[in-house]
Amino acid sequence: MIYTLTANPAIDYNVTCDGLAPDCVTRTRDAVYTPNGKGLNVSFALQHFGEPSSILGFFAGFSGRFIVDGARERGCEVFPVWVDGITRVNVFLNSGEHEYNMVNAGAPISRHDEDAMIELIASLPELECLSISGSLPPGTSDGFLDRVVGKVRERGGEVVVDISSPLLRRLLAQRPLLIKPNDDELRDIFGLEVGANDDAGALCALEHLHEEGAQAVLLTMGGAGAYFSDGRHAWFARCTYPVRVLSTVCAGDSTLGAFLSVWYRDRSRVEDGLRLAMATGANVVERAGQGDFARVEEYRGHVEIRQIR
Numbered sequence: 001m002i003y004t005l006t007a008n009p010a011i012d013y014n015v016t017c018d019g020l021a022p023d024c025v026t027r028t029r030d031a032v033y034t035p036n037g038k039g040l041n042v043s044f045a046l047q048h049f050g051e052p053s054s055i056l057g058f059f060a061g062f063s064g065r066f067i068v069d070g071a072r073e074r075g076c077e078v079f080p081v082w083v084d085g086i087t088r089v090n091v092f093l094n095s096g097e098h099e100y101n102m103v104n105a106g107a108p109i110s111r112h113d114e115d116a117m118i119e120l121i122a123s124l125p126e127l128e129c130l131s132i133s134g135s136l137p138p139g140t141s142d143g144f145l146d147r148v149v150g151k152v153r154e155r156g157g158e159v160v161v162d163i164s165s166p167l168l169r170r171l172l173a174q175r176p177l178l179i180k181p182n183d184d185e186l187r188d189i190f191g192l193e194v195g196a197n198d199d200a201g202a203l204c205a206l207e208h209l210h211e212e213g214a215q216a217v218l219l220t221m222g223g224a225g226a227y228f229s230d231g232r233h234a235w236f237a238r239c240t241y242p243v244r245v246l247s248t249v250c251a252g253d254s255t256l257g258a259f260l261s262v263w264y265r266d267r268s269r270v271e272d273g274l275r276l277a278m279a280t281g282a283n284v285v286e287r288a289g290q291g292d293f294a295r296v297e298e299y300r301g302h303v304e305i306r307q308i309r
Contacts, residue, residue, distance in 0.1 A: 001126040006057040008106040008137040009037030009067050011089045014288035020095040034289040035070030038133030038253045043076045045257025060107040061086035081116045083109050092249050108139035121151045131160040149174045172213035180218045180256045196224040199308045234309040237274035239282040241302035250290040255281040271305050278303045
């Protein structure tokens with residue numbers, strides 16, 4: 001079983017309107033509330049593409065209950081650690097011309113809450129892999145993720161990491177199975193730059209990440225595509241279909257979940273995994289929230305892949 005951990009989940013409130021001006025009433029065209037969080041999105045994609053996945057996270061109040069209920073309605077088992085407060089609500093507004101993202105800090109957690117999560121991980125049935133995604137809530141101790149990874153390792157499981165904080169670099173010392181930085185995180189955390197169609201620069205960056213401890217790397221670059229390396233071979237993939245971007249909020253998480261749904265069980269199916277991942281990411285950006293993956297099969301026929309090493 002692939003579990004996901006979302007330490008700081010959220011309700012995503014996706015709003016679409018025709019233009020945005022200050023000091024006046026703006027009538028919206030669409031408003032969608034969805035249970036969200038990076039790990040939840042990974043689980044939803046895994047589940048959709050046939051790989052059962054269960055969700056771990058810290059949840060609080062009415063908004064936490066909304067997320068847990070919504071995840072269960074989508075077929076994922078949820079193992080919640082309930083904490084005090086209210087799970088955050090994030091607002092993503094698309095005015096037709098610009099996208100505005102308003103992300104809140106989240107409900108704080110205590111050492112007691114962290115201990116409850118570690119105890120939960122110690123008791124999970126059939127723990128093969130834990131995918132750790134997203135930010136940490138206020139109050140999280142510096143060593144929490146180290147404890148999480150250590151407990152998973154103690155149980156013989158593997159770890160996938162997709163976080164945007166400098167903690168990613170420290171966790172590489174524990175040799176995660178896969179990391180999924182995007183190009184901004186690559187620059188901000190590791191000081192490495194990779195441009196569009198920059199195979200040579202990508203190979204150098206990927207090698208650097210392997211040297212720091214990553215067993216495999218999926219480097220996503222938005223509409224410019226993605227690079228993947230397993231330490232021996234490397235590939236570039238991109239969806240060439242001209243999609244209309246409405247929201248990028250869930251795209252990277254969905255891309256990761258789609259890739260894992262193929263590659264985790266058969267490490268030789270890199271190109272199949274990349275084809276599904278790129279098609280999924282392209283479909284998700286067309287929707288507010290994660291959407292229903294309705295055009296993934298169509299977009300798979302528009303993915304170009306080349307092996308670069």
